[in-house]
Amino acid sequence: MIRTVIVVLFISIFLICSIPIWGILFIIGLFNKKAKDVIGYKCVAWAFGVVAFLAGVKYEVHGIENVPKDKSVLFIGNHLSYFDIVLAYHLSPHVTGFLSKDDLKKVPLLNVWMMMNYCLFLTRTDPRQDLKLILKAQDYIKAGISMFIFPEGTRSKTGEMAPFHEASLKIATKTGCPIVPVCFTNTREILEAHMPKIKKTKVVVTFLPAIDPNALEGENKKRPGAYVQGIMAKQLEADAKLI
Template sequence: MLRTILAVLFAVCYLIIGIPVLFVEWLIGKKNPHLRDISSLRMVQWAFHVICRICGVKLTVKGQENVPKGIPVLYVANHNSYFDIMITYALCPDLTGYIAKDSLEKVPLLNIWMKRLYCLFLKRDDMKASLKTILQAIEYVKKGISICIFPEGTRGDSDEMAPFKEGSMKIAEKTGCPIVPMAISHTRDIIKDHMPFVKPTHVTVEYGAPIYPKELAKEERRALGRLSQNMIQEMLDAQKASEQ
């Protein structure tokens, strides 16, 4: 109970105090857009890190050496909880925009920070709008900004992943950027069955070997979703086996 209250209070205070900070960041961006982007990234990462600490998240990170340096990538992960976003975003080495569901665009102040950090909002039931979002993500990657997606399309309620949607893989197929599979374990346990209360949980985030679309055969490029999902499943299975 106390952890939940403290986490919510911190988030609300951060967003309120962040109002003048957003203005300062806007002024910085007039002269140095890159400095504005990096400073905004680090501030949000710090906030997410604090929230996770308050909620008692103990984190184990594996395979960070698999993330290519100096180039944008497409992070692809399984999805179990909102904590997936907070935990993995706090680990991003460079600018990274997340593709999130469109309902988050309606959250005051949070939506401003998300747009500032190149996040995109996906309307799952609108094919035309979804295509526009994917095209914008492609443009971001071409500008050097990484993108993170959860291709299941929604948070899972079980340990079994839903089939990855191949459409989101167009981001890598069209740009040639590496795909970095991420396997995330136990974030569902932070809040599952006792919502809205949180409990201390040991979470594992593992980065798999990058997939380079240009090195694959044409048939394999058509199944990037299945290929990355299989890699994530193998990592999840290995994590589970090591815990037994």
């Protein structure tokens, strides 16, 4: 339990001590919005890096060079753990917003950082509202902000991927932005497999080559989620051998 206590303590201290940074970022944003976005994102990315370190996560990263550096992308990840978000935030090379469940919107201080970093909160109970958020995510992509989604809709309780929700892929198909699949292996063993204990764990994170949604044809074009999931399933099988 000691790791859990240390991680929770650090997150609490960071959230409280970072409050003055909001004012600084607001002032920076008045003169240079891009600088404000980059600094704000790096603050949280740094904090999540510390969280991973304190949790004893030893992560092996592959394919980070596959992420286009000159354009916004839609990251697609399989979802095993809260630590998928921690690692994704820490490793994503440029400003990235996340589509998250609306429960996190209720977490004080954290919700401010999330909104500041272009996160959107899905209800999963109001299709009309969630569609508006998908459209908002498309606007962010067009404005140069990458987005990260977990198309399964929730964390896997078995380690197996659930079918991807095809609607979430519209962020890419409607904007034409590249899709970058991100495979998380063994992250469930950090926390979810034995809650509330956090345990030292080796994980693998693989960024696969970007997929051009405009180049898909036939059934792959009709169901891009299933196509991307098939590619990720093969990579996850290979990465499992590295643990």
